[in-house]
Amino acid sequence: MNITISEKLKQMVPEFKVGTIHYHDITVAEPPKMLAGRLQLFQESLMLDADDQPISEIQPIQEWRQIFKKVGTDPSRYRPSSEALLRRVYKGSQLGSIHSAVDTNNFFSLQYQIPLGIYDVSKLSGDVLVDIGTQEDSYEGINGRELDMSGKILTKDDKGAFGSPIVDSKRSMVTEETKHALHVVYFQPSLPDEEANEMLHAIGKMFIQVHGGSSEYKIIK
Known part of the structure; x- marks a missing residue:
C-alpha cells in the first residue's frame, strides 16, 4: 500500500506531513486494565488543568x-478530532470505552493533542491519498452521520474517502475482528521530523504492547 499527499494539499499547506504506522497480526479486544486505568487518570488530570x-x-x-482555515474548513463548525475529544474531557465527560484500539487511539490524541485515525487494512482497497475533498466526496461517519467532505482534508482509497482529521468512516473502522491496521498520525506542522519520529516510535511501541503483533512506521510529506 502506497500512501501519498496530494499536490493540491502540499500547495495549500506546504509544511503538511503525516505519520503512518502499519500493524500486523494484532489482537483487538476489551482494553486491558492498564490502558483503562491510564486513560481514566489522564482524563482526570486534564480536567484539573482545564483552567490553566x-x-x-x-x-x-x-x-x-x-x-482547516487554509483549506476552507470552518474549525468552529468542524473541529479537529483532538479538539473535540479535549473539549468533552474539559466539560467533565469521561470518554466511553469502545475497544483496545480505539481507546489507545484516543489516549494518544489527548496526549499529543493532534488528530489520529486508525483503519482496518482489510477494508481498504489500493493506494491511499491524503487530499482535499470535492463535492463528490462523502461517507457515513462512525458517529452515524453522513459527512460532506468537500473542502476538508481526507484520506481516500480506490473506493473513495474513508477518513479525516475530523471523524472517520464506518467503512474503514477497526473492530475486534481486525488483524492488520493502519494508523495515520496528523502532525502539527511545526513539529520537527526528529520529534515526529520519536512520537511514531512511542505510539507504535505502546500499541504493540497492548495488541501484540508487529509494526513499521514512516513520515510522509
Whole structure:
C-alpha cells in the first residue's frame, strides 16, 4: 500500500506531513486494565488543568485550526478530532470505552493533542491519498452521520474517502475482528521530523504492547 499527499494539499499547506504506522497480526479486544486505568487518570488530570491550559493556548490544536482555515474548513463548525475529544474531557465527560484500539487511539490524541485515525487494512482497497475533498466526496461517519467532505482534508482509497482529521468512516473502522491496521498520525506542522519520529516510535511501541503483533512506521510529506 502506497500512501501519498496530494499536490493540491502540499500547495495549500506546504509544511503538511503525516505519520503512518502499519500493524500486523494484532489482537483487538476489551482494553486491558492498564490502558483503562491510564486513560481514566489522564482524563482526570486534564480536567484539573482545564483552567490553566485553555483550548486557545494549546499550540497543536491551534495549528490544526489554522490548517482547516487554509483549506476552507470552518474549525468552529468542524473541529479537529483532538479538539473535540479535549473539549468533552474539559466539560467533565469521561470518554466511553469502545475497544483496545480505539481507546489507545484516543489516549494518544489527548496526549499529543493532534488528530489520529486508525483503519482496518482489510477494508481498504489500493493506494491511499491524503487530499482535499470535492463535492463528490462523502461517507457515513462512525458517529452515524453522513459527512460532506468537500473542502476538508481526507484520506481516500480506490473506493473513495474513508477518513479525516475530523471523524472517520464506518467503512474503514477497526473492530475486534481486525488483524492488520493502519494508523495515520496528523502532525502539527511545526513539529520537527526528529520529534515526529520519536512520537511514531512511542505510539507504535505502546500499541504493540497492548495488541501484540508487529509494526513499521514512516513520515510522509
